Amino acid sequence: MKYIEFAVIGIFFAFPPIFANSNWVPYTPSAYPDSQYITSKKEIRQDVFTVNVIGVQEKKEKIEKSRFTYRGWIEVFKNSESIFKKYYADIDAVGSEFGLYVPSIQPSQPIIAIIKKGDYDGRLFLVTKKGTIIDTIGGNYFISSDNRLLFSQYYSDISGVSVIDLNQSKVLFSSSSMPYIFQWYIFNNTYFFTEWAPQGGSSGYLPIENKNFGYFFDLNLKKFIKKSINSNIFKNSKKVEYDSDKK
Secondary structure (H helix, E strand, O other), X not given: OEEOXXXXXXXXXXXXXXXXXXXXXXXXXXXXXXXXXXXXXEEEEEOOEEEEEXXXXXXXXXXXXXXXXXXXXXXXXXXXXXXXXXXXXXXXXXXXXXXXXOOOOOOOOOOEEEEEEXXXXXXXXXXXXXXXXXXEEOEEEEXXXXXXXXXXXEOOOOOOEEEEXXXXXXXXXXXXXXXXXXXXXXXXXXXXXEEEEOOOHHHOOOOEEEEEEEEEEEOOOOEEEEEEOOHHHHHOOEEEOOHHHOO
């Protein structure tokens, strides 16, 4: 398992000010002494917004009886007013990464992105210029070349995608019932992905790319369209990497 460190790491919701989850427990520094815990803190200031992200992990060799794997807090302020709170008492370390983190590559200002991984339920939190908070499936994302769209891929044992219009601070598409994504591409300013081929064959149980079909995002219809693809499309396409993975 890989613990994400920020400086150490379909359904959507848009929360207007003021929202606080009912399980909110404030972070108390004295409850997590450095001798027993690894604490990471990140503060992001942008325009009138301030976002505080805190993650705490036990030093297993210092704890006789483990209480949790990873505990996290997200709090958003507009000016000095708290407008959003999210508390994770224990993020389960399933998958290869877990925790809260703030990607280095952020959407166009003044939107702020925070990612949560673990629990087989990756999330993307976007603090919008309107002061609302979008909470949608996520874990990894990339931003279109014109900075308008953000494609957020579900970090889970099932496959899902959300597409957010950054100009309108609006989720255009979100589904957690998608084909398993193998690779993203851009072709003629349109983004599409290929899916995993059935396991087996000459590659054993490693995933194989199915290059017969692609799932193209249609901005007008606001959904993915399955289309046949050929070698010419691949020749004139460019692979897309996740911006959220870049340092």
